[in-house]
Amino acid sequence: MAYREHGAEDSLVGSAFMQMVERPWGITAFGAASVKALPNLVRVRFKIVRLEQTPAAAFEAARTAVRAVRGALREHGIADAAVEGSRLDLKTATEYADGSRRFIGYQCQAAFAVQSGVLDDVEPLLIDIVSAGANEIEGVDFDVTGKRELRAEARRQAVAAARAKAELYAEAASVRIGAVLHIEDIDPEQPGAARYRGHAEAAATSAQDLAPGHVVVSAAVVLGYAVAGA
Template identity: 80%
Template sequence: MRFSRGNGTADHLLGSTAMQMVERPWGITAFGAASVKAVPDLVRIRFKIVRVEQAPAAAFEAARAAVRAVRGVLRQHRIDDSAVDGSRLDLKTATEYVGGARNFVGYQCQAAFAIESGVLDDVEPLLVDVVAAGANEIEGVDFDVIAKRELRAEARRKAVAAARAKADLYAEAAGVRVGAVLHVEDVDPEQPGTSRYRSHAEAAATTAQDLAPGHIVVSAAVILGYAVAQG
């Protein structure tokens, strides 16, 4: 940006701004990331029962019979009904493309299930029995921890401590002191638009133990802004 020499006001503002930048820095911004790990104690399984028949009534009956069999298997594995989220039967026309033309195949009836279990050692036998009972689409098997909220809170506290330590280091190197907190911004490395922070959060989690199979890693990150105190 250029100012005319004939503009005394502009010269004064430019000089004033420069003095503020040198003598009164606006503050210190530091990014902090941290992770905590825990052994998973919860599994979520999502699957579907899909049946295709030539008549709607036959499709409903085939799917309904498979639902009854799957419900029985879940009870045998001591999965409480409250931990089972099952959809109503859904019916639609099933078609396929052959030679560029859409051909009628039949009527497709399906039911979707989502279950939770705390018995992780039973996951493999449960999946085998569910498929044998009639589930023909396994959509996902996800491991998690029940106390994820508490783990996230711990990770956030550690992220704040990491940001403060970084700010202290910068302040010491610059010959100033860290003042009051002026800005706190939560950063979720898993959300879109935060890719530039994701690598920092992942680096904070990278140790031999964090990457050990069978562990859930919960991460958090924060941006802190501090005032600068002289002396």
């Protein structure tokens, strides 16, 4: 019986501890930070799409364009290993007219994703792959290598911002912050983070973070501190 009572007591203590972690009693502060860097690579996503009256003609037209586009990529020094290409895909194409759909041919397409570290060559590259046969440019995205290190630095800065805010609140309330009770990582890009944005530091984002030519990596955190007393 004593063992059961002891177990029940442990359960209550554990439950109370979990409640403190989920909703800490003390000071809770939100911190956010952004680190920016010049991009050093670009990813281009495009498609080759051909419409012909027979499957054979559609496949042949798409293959011809694929060969020409791959040749253009090689001329720009992009190795085959840096090119991701899908298999040729064929589907029936229709159009809606006069209240009904009618057959217009067979559509064959191939999708590509190309990565390059030569940013000054982006415009000539786009011009040449379109001239070679690419007829749908889906996106041109600039990025940076070492993003993991940038994210880690942004997280360190977010923790420092949250601590500084907690210390300010503690000073204003004539108390001191104690041990950390709760650490919650917040993804600034997720919709659920919207409720925190109004409490972010003004320095966390600025006009410079949106400057063209920069990649911005952000992080945010919620820290819960115990109150240590005056």
